[in-house]
Amino acid sequence: MTIPKTVNPDLANERKKATFDVEEFTAFIHDGESFLQLKRLAEEELFSDLPDPVELDYLSYEDYYNRTVEQCVNAITKVRAMQERVNPGGLEVYHTLMTGPMGTTLMPGGTPMGVHFLMFTRALKNQGTPEQYEKFGRRADNCEILGTYVQTELGHGTYLRGLETRADYDRQTDEFVLNTPKLTSYKWWPGGLGNTVNHCIVVAQLYIDDEPMGLQLFFLQVRDEQTHKALPGIDIGDIGKKIGLQAVNNGYLGLTNVRIPRTNMLMKNAKVLPDGTFVKSPVSQLAYFPMVFVRCMIVLVNSGFHAMAATIATRYSAVRRQSPIKPDEPEPQVLDHVTQQMKIVPEIVTAIAYRLAGVKLNKMYEETASAVGLSDYSRLPELHALACTLKASCTYDSTFGIERLRLACGGHGYLASANFGNIFTWATAACTYEGENSVLYLQVGKILLKTWGDMLSGKPLMPTMAYLGVCASWHEFPEWTGDWQCLVQALQYAATNKTLIASKSYTRRLESGLSPPDAFNVTGIELTQAAELHGRAFVANNFFEEVTQNRENRSASLNNLLEQLLELYLVHTVQRHMADILRFIHLTDEHLTSLQDRLETVLAELRPNLVAICDGFDFHDKVLSSVLGCYDGNVYERIFEAAKKSPLNQRDVPASFAQHLKPFMRSSL
Ligand SMILES: CCC/C=C/C(=O)SCCNC(=O)CCNC(=O)[C@H](O)C(C)(C)COP(=O)([O-])OP(=O)([O-])OC[C@H]1O[C@@H](n2cnc3c(N)ncnc32)[C@H](O)[C@@H]1OP(=O)([O-])[O-]
């Protein structure tokens, strides 16, 4: 099957209808030109020799892994060469790409080196002393060694204080002795651990004279650098096939009396001196900082997955024609069915809303990390709360959004070559890793409770929770104007009142004699609901601020588009949380009808720009890897081409005919 060189006429027509400058939108959504230019340059370099994703799909588990390693090594080699050209000695190309959404989407089954860049190198830099960075970190940055972040165990992932891996200090030899004493203490899940890395950071309970000193991070070599064989005392391997991310090479690790020098404990914060004196970290939660970074990144990465799925579904829906709306008319593009728009457009705007929230969150991370570098730890709780909230709500919304978008593509959405399978399994994995979502919402719930108490005692509130004080001071919700500010405030007011209810329930349970942890457990449902609404209110408010501020820096047509996107996001989100809102705000049937009218109006207004908006996300065809989502819209040819590549189409008659089908059909005669 030859793929036409021309663009499908329906898609070409859609692009002509755009009312804004796609390139200006692209720069806006990528937070300026510099990342965008770097990304495009890298795409040119990296994508020339990527394997055909259809071919990859039919490889065995082992071959798939080996092909991905080859591909990763090629990509990283090119990125390093590119860095040398752009800014020799720097690491920005490297880090921007390997820790950004593109790095994750380069390989359809994920990459066994992702955690090396996302967590291992960063933890060595941020948790180690300058000397430790020189000794281990620089080698990791240069990829002379490969590593991963080894925390989760077979028995514990969430409850970190329950981790069982031990690091006992031996004063005589100035060493730590590492052990995973039980089956449940085996490390389980770290990306790349299975067969790829030769080093790692192990999170273990530090013991000095059998006294527990809390969790610490240890630099550990697990494989010989030449032979790649496991070192003595180390039992290591791959955990087997998962529902997706088959090339991430998640692994297990058992340790039996493995000795490492004392100086292998990352000692930027807590320290162990040669005589066994333990010097506490100024803030114990600093050990959790590598996870906070990844939670922040996940918001950007998952909003990218969401936008990828939206791009595939939108382009396909512009090409796919089915079912006349009026019996005597030709079949329309399915995108003209209003219910189809309702499946797709809210997902496009949700991806944009989280992208903007993710950019804000990552800036907050950078500011907090700089402050931590100057021993100012005051912003850690707020960053922790916001990272937990957004990580949880973004991964949830993207996971279910991607599934809705797949369903919007009918039967062909179910083809592996449409690539929704990979996108979905990437997105849903993030609901679990870096803190399971309910657990993170409970963290936020706890912080909301505490903040409520602070508010009642007149203490200042952290800026991202300050609205609680404002909303709590209102006797009732101000007059419903329905404007954007009103819609944002409605979400904030609902979040505030949900927090109030949870706080009252918690207090009532304490008064009835429950212990604080029991009262917290039984209030968990209300607390997680409050946390979820708090997150959505933040995303809505941030979107509102982004669109209404700095208007003078954008063209009128882009401002107009952004206003339409905001309108849809706010109306849709308020409708989604209507049950919560109606509990606290009196709305008439007219108000509700007006919201529905606005939704339908803005859907129609956005309709001509949908393909152009998705073009503006600027996904390379190789990133989308989808027969339905290609820029040229030659969908049917690509579906057919992919089918032809099935191994079952490579010979006339499969072997099972002679072996099984033929005797079976004879015997049933
Ligand atoms: C590509 C991706 C690959 C994937 C990799 C992975 O998955 S790697 C594996 C990923 N694994 C996971 O993500 C595991 C998920 N589990 C966890 O992160 C933790 O065990 C926990 C947060 C659930 C509980 O923590 P805990 O047992 O310590 O107990 P606690 O609740 O009593 O909190 C005590 C105090 O600390 C505060 N605080 C907590 N965290 C932070 C923070 N980061 N910063 C700042 N502060 C923080 C908290 O607010 C509280 O403050 P308060 O009230 O005293 O003012």
Ligand SMILES: Cc1cc2nc3c(=O)[nH]c(=O)nc-3n(C[C@H](O)[C@H](O)[C@H](O)COP(=O)(O)OP(=O)(O)OC[C@H]3O[C@@H](n4cnc5c(N)ncnc54)[C@H](O)[C@@H]3O)c2cc1C
């Ligand atoms: C694809 C993938 C990659 C990963 N990569 C890594 C890695 O590189 N390094 C690494 O160390 N780990 C990694 N992990 C592990 C991951 O971080 C953990 O699986 C995750 O933190 C969840 O912990 P858990 O598996 O113990 O879940 P559990 O905590 O056992 O969750 C099971 C259920 O119990 C509930 N639950 C648990 N505790 C509470 C509570 N306190 N209150 C209410 N409900 C609760 C949860 O909400 C959930 O519904 C990876 C996992 C996956 C899936």
